[in-house]
Amino acid sequence: MKRVLILGSTGSIGTQALDVIERSPELFEVVGLSAGRGHEQLIAQAERHGVSRIAVSDPDAAALAAEAWTAGDVLRGPDGLISLVAESQADLVLNAIVGSAGLGPTIVALTEGIDVALANKESLVVGGELVTALAEATGARLIPIDSEHTAIHHLLTGEPPGVVEKLIITASGGPFRGRKLADLNAVTVEQALNHPTWSMGGKITIDSATLMNKGLEVMEAHHLFGTPYDRIDVVVHPQSIIHALVQLCDGSTKAHLGYPDMRVAIGYALHHPDRADLPIENLDLVKLGKLEFEEPDLDAFPCLRLAREAAVAGGTAPCALNAANEIAVHAFLTGRLTFTGIPRVIDGVLEQLGTRRVHSFETLYVTDSEARRVAAELVETEVHA
Numbered sequence: 001m002k003r004v005l006i007l008g009s010t011g012s013i014g015t016q017a018l019d020v021i022e023r024s025p026e027l028f029e030v031v032g033l034s035a036g037r038g039h040e041q042l043i044a045q046a047e048r049h050g051v052s053r054i055a056v057s058d059p060d061a062a063a064l065a066a067e068a069w070t071a072g073d074v075l076r077g078p079d080g081l082i083s084l085v086a087e088s089q090a091d092l093v094l095n096a097i098v099g100s101a102g103l104g105p106t107i108v109a110l111t112e113g114i115d116v117a118l119a120n121k122e123s124l125v126v127g128g129e130l131v132t133a134l135a136e137a138t139g140a141r142l143i144p145i146d147s148e149h150t151a152i153h154h155l156l157t158g159e160p161p162g163v164v165e166k167l168i169i170t171a172s173g174g175p176f177r178g179r180k181l182a183d184l185n186a187v188t189v190e191q192a193l194n195h196p197t198w199s200m201g202g203k204i205t206i207d208s209a210t211l212m213n214k215g216l217e218v219m220e221a222h223h224l225f226g227t228p229y230d231r232i233d234v235v236v237h238p239q240s241i242i243h244a245l246v247q248l249c250d251g252s253t254k255a256h257l258g259y260p261d262m263r264v265a266i267g268y269a270l271h272h273p274d275r276a277d278l279p280i281e282n283l284d285l286v287k288l289g290k291l292e293f294e295e296p297d298l299d300a301f302p303c304l305r306l307a308r309e310a311a312v313a314g315g316t317a318p319c320a321l322n323a324a325n326e327i328a329v330h331a332f333l334t335g336r337l338t339f340t341g342i343p344r345v346i347d348g349v350l351e352q353l354g355t356r357r358v359h360s361f362e363t364l365y366v367t368d369s370e371a372r373r374v375a376a377e378l379v380e381t382e383v384h385a
């Protein structure tokens with residue numbers, strides 16, 4: 001039995017992970033679950049999966065959970081989440097928390113030598129060098145749960161080192177593909193949340209609409225596969241059938257295909273190195289007919305350019321970019337910032353903070369809070385402009 005701890009179990013990836021696990025009860029034991037605020041759903045999950053330890057990060061929600069649920073332990077706040085990981089004795093931590101709040105749990109799991117199935121791409125964007133060095137030092141594995149990175153993981157398995165010429169990550173282009181920057185100012189939250197091919201949580205859906213998601217994924221690929229930035233391309237592919245391609249030194253190109261369903265990536269990470277048996281439709285190429293590809297439009301979607309610039313600048317710049325993005329996306333989702341205000345806020349934060357060397361995780365926590373403060377000020381400026 002694999003002992004699995006699921007962080008962010010109430011979200012889009014977390015609930016699908018529980019669905020995948022439930023299909024193979026003989027293979028998995030769920031040893032803990034966590035949520036940000038959704039304590040009622042979390043308690044229902046704990047009861048269904050026979051879990052006796054849960055963590056709730058929001059202190060008020062945690063207090064409500066402790067009152068409502070006496071059948072097990074409720075660990076409270078961000079420190080409770082850390083204890084849940086550190087004391088879990090899990091074989092695998094599946095991190096499906098959204099945002100840089102996921103970095104701490106990733107660090108603790110790797111420090112304990114526990115393998116991490118990583119949906120929380122922000123862990124690698126913010127702390128890529130330190131996180132991968134930690135995994136190397138303790139021997140814990142990082143198994144991606146992101147459709148493109150799962151695809152690359154598949155494609156590179158069995159390939160010797162040094163043979164990759166290019167990684168190519170596909171992007172759906174989001175709901176505003178084909179529009180110009182001037183047409184994007186007045187788009188609504190509802191329109192931005194209407195992703196053409198995937199059903200996901202709110203934050204990543206907005207990142208897909210701005211193309212920031214691809215910027216974060218370029219960094220994620222760089223850290224996971226050790227590929228330099230000038231060898232990672234992004235191609236818009238509106239059908240989301242090809243998730244990624246790798247080009248090798250002998251002229252061959254390998255692609256990974258499948259209908260857009262995250263249970264494939266989740267099943268791969270949970271069952272690795274074995275295979276999950278999932279009720280997912282086989283691809284029908286004739287029914288699909290044709291697949292399309294185009295260049296990303298970096299004028300209409302400057303977030304991808306900003307992310308690449310921060311990636312190449314290195315140091316604290318990706319951490320600042322990520323924090324600014326989280327603040328700006330939250331402001332957009334709550335109706336306080338326009339869609340085109342998102343890249344302006346991020347650009348302003350990067351201008352003000354520049355980049356510094358990362359000495360330790362502490363540097364990242366300081367940068368994260370500085371960038372959040374500056375981003376919040378810039379959102380206010382946008383609101384009053």
Ligand SMILES: NC(=O)C1=CN([C@@H]2O[C@H](COP(=O)(O)OP(=O)(O)OC[C@H]3O[C@@H](n4cnc5c(N)ncnc54)[C@H](OP(=O)(O)O)[C@@H]3O)[C@@H](O)[C@H]2O)C=CC1
Pocket residue numbers: 007008009010011012013014034035036037038039057096097098099101119120121122145146147198199200201202203204262
């Ligand atoms: N959804 C998808 O298909 C994909 C997602 N990813 C990545 O996976 C991660 C999760 O995405 P997704 O499932 O869509 O997100 P959701 O918003 O659906 O779920 C996020 C989860 O994190 C919890 N959470 C939120 N804030 C905090 C916090 N501050 N501290 C602790 N827990 C918190 C939420 O709890 P609650 O809601 O109870 O507050 C919820 O359980 C993201 O990094 C995303 O980029 C990657 C590829 C695809």
Ligand SMILES: CC(=O)[C@@H](O)[C@H](O)COP(=O)(O)O
Pocket residue numbers: 146147148170171172173174198204207208209213214262
């Ligand atoms: C499902 C998944 O992996 C997402 O990260 C997906 O890539 C989002 O779609 P976009 O290609 O529009 O960013």
Ligand SMILES: [Mn+2]
Pocket residue numbers: 146147148217
């Ligand atoms: Mn992805």
